[in-house]
Amino acid sequence: MKRIFFAAGFVLFLVFYTYGKDKSDSILVVLDETIASERIYDQGKEQKLLELKHQLGEYSISEDLHDAYFQLFKEYEAYIFDSALYYAQKHLEISKIENNITWINECKMQLARMYSTFASFYEARFLLNSIDKSSLNQEQAGAYYNSFAELYTYWGEYSSNDEIQKYRSLRETYQDSALMVIPGGSYSYDINYGRNCIDVRKFEEAEKALLPHLSRIDPDTRNYAILTSIIAHMYELKGNTGLQKEYLTRSAIADIRASVKENKSLGLLAYLMLNEGDINRSNRYIKKSMEDANFYNARLRNVQISKILPIIDSAFQKDRENSQKRLQLTIVIIVLLSLFLAGIVFYLFRQMKKLAVTRREVIQANKELKKINSRLSETNRIKEEYIGRFLNQCSIYIEKLEVYRKFLNKKAASHKMDELFEILKSSQIIKDELKDFYQNFDSTFLNLFPGFVEQFNELLTEEDRIVPKQENSLTIELRVFALIRLGITDSAKIADFLRYSITTIYNYRSKYRKKSLVPNGKFEEMIMKIGSENS
Numbered sequence: 001m002k003r004i005f006f007a008a009g010f011v012l013f014l015v016f017y018t019y020g021k022d023k024s025d026s027i028l029v030v031l032d033e034t035i036a037s038e039r040i041y042d043q044g045k046e047q048k049l050l051e052l053k054h055q056l057g058e059y060s061i062s063e064d065l066h067d068a069y070f071q072l073f074k075e076y077e078a079y080i081f082d083s084a085l086y087y088a089q090k091h092l093e094i095s096k097i098e099n100n101i102t103w104i105n106e107c108k109m110q111l112a113r114m115y116s117t118f119a120s121f122y123e124a125r126f127l128l129n130s131i132d133k134s135s136l137n138q139e140q141a142g143a144y145y146n147s148f149a150e151l152y153t154y155w156g157e158y159s160s161n162d163e164i165q166k167y168r169s170l171r172e173t174y175q176d177s178a179l180m181v182i183p184g185g186s187y188s189y190d191i192n193y194g195r196n197c198i199d200v201r202k203f204e205e206a207e208k209a210l211l212p213h214l215s216r217i218d219p220d221t222r223n224y225a226i227l228t229s230i231i232a233h234m235y236e237l238k239g240n241t242g243l244q245k246e247y248l249t250r251s252a253i254a255d256i257r258a259s260v261k262e263n264k265s266l267g268l269l270a271y272l273m274l275n276e277g278d279i280n281r282s283n284r285y286i287k288k289s290m291e292d293a294n295f296y297n298a299r300l301r302n303v304q305i306s307k308i309l310p311i312i313d314s315a316f317q318k319d320r321e322n323s324q325k326r327l328q329l330t331i332v333i334i335v336l337l338s339l340f341l342a343g344i345v346f347y348l349f350r351q352m353k354k355l356a357v358t359r360r361e362v363i364q365a366n367k368e369l370k371k372i373n374s375r376l377s378e379t380n381r382i383k384e385e386y387i388g389r390f391l392n393q394c395s396i397y398i399e400k401l402e403v404y405r406k407f408l409n410k411k412a413a414s415h416k417m418d419e420l421f422e423i424l425k426s427s428q429i430i431k432d433e434l435k436d437f438y439q440n441f442d443s444t445f446l447n448l449f450p451g452f453v454e455q456f457n458e459l460l461t462e463e464d465r466i467v468p469k470q471e472n473s474l475t476i477e478l479r480v481f482a483l484i485r486l487g488i489t490d491s492a493k494i495a496d497f498l499r500y501s502i503t504t505i506y507n508y509r510s511k512y513r514k515k516s517l518v519p520n521g522k523f524e525e526m527i528m529k530i531g532s533e534n535s
Helices: 002-036 038-056 062-076 081-098 101-117 121-129 138-158 161-181 187-199 203-215 222-238 241-257 265-276 279-296 299-413 417-425 428-448 452-458 476-485 491-498 502-515 520-529
Strands: none
Touching: 002 038, 002 241, 002 279, 038 062, 038 241, 062 081, 062 101, 081 101, 101 121, 101 138, 121 138, 138 161, 138 187, 161 187, 187 203, 187 222, 203 222, 222 241, 222 265, 241 265, 265 279, 428 452, 428 476, 452 476, 476 491, 476 502, 476 520, 491 502, 502 520
16 A cells, blocks of 8 residues: 555656646746847837937926936836936936925935946935935835835845845845835735745745735736746745746746846846756856846946856856767767678678578579479489389280290190291391380380470471371481480490490481581480470
8 A cells, every 4th residue: 555655646746747847948948939039129128218218309398307207217227227327317307406305306216226236335325315204205105115125135135245134134124114104915015025024934925925916917027027036036945946947937038028137037047057957048048147237237237147157157168068078979989880880781791792692502503403303203204104114014025935935835845846946046026026115115205205206306407307107106316315315325325225336326416416406515405305394
């Protein structure tokens, strides 16, 4: 049972791990695509700025100018530092001319925020301290305390380690003050309250305050980028790297789509990618973050990025060196494999050539074997035929001898000695037996090779062809070549068999070799093929 629960738990872990990994990887792809399309978002920003500047030239009333300068400042605030500072100062000038204390306080807080991002902390604090708190309305009071909290946030990031806690305490103090004047339930209140909860590790309360705003804020705005960066910091402290990466990525996407050049999330994400071993993304993100900081002219961000840029760049260079080494090793392996494969191909080629030769030899051997088998079959057939005829002939000869013996015995018993001597001196019986023998030979041979005469004549010219006088019989010339067909090629043996001289047999053979339609050396070879399966 324990094993079953363990296996089920392991499967669930794999499912959730794979799901989480795929989700974070997919949102990183969205970020990469957003970075590639950055110019489109910046062009939209530039177009809006041109329209606002065009409208500014048409205004002459102070209130209209106040609104125009304020809008231009808000558009430039996180886009280009120098332009934002310029319009904040112009805004302050017209506010002083109108002696509008509300406008003046608003402009001082704008300038203080700009000085804070530029790391001009003393100037920012001087401006904020110059504001009469009693002249602030409720909304401005919240912005006032938030400006101080923002100042000490940046100051803490810029300061040495032994001063961080001092500025953190000051930030928390002003955040608490802001919470006392900001209306509860508002975005500004929940942001401050969420930050306070994160500082004291009350993560569940922070989630309750911050997460609902994710669905209420346009994801292509700076406010969404700020919200998701705070949530990412919360998950960093909780040790949930997966969600930290997800919300840093969301924040970076929102920064790019809102043309926010004064950003922090992309640099933090670059460092996180470095720790995860994604060197290429880390290098691209930190360089993009540095480009934004230079474009914005943010001293603080440049300082922060310059601390981690060498680390990432060193890791990137080392990764490139390792990649080159791996590439070189891969090339060496490929070359060795190519040589090995070439050797195998060469070996196989040689083996195939040998195999082809062997195959040809086997085919030739099979052909020869077929010929031998055919000859053996033919020889067996001839043997069977002639053995049968021989046994039959022997039986007939025995009977004839018995009859002849009785005939001679009868003559002797009758004392007919003259007739007996006359019979014994006569050669007629030998002639008769030879005639029967040759007729029997002809009959047997033509039974074995019924087309012999026709095929033999095909080897000769028309006028030299031999036509037997009687059917189922052979001439003396045909008997010579019939014996050759049976494998008796010795002229002496042929002469003994046919009772002719060797010279006569030789002349017959020579005569028909010369008259044949095939070369002399091939004539008797063709005779041997008559009646065979391969002829």
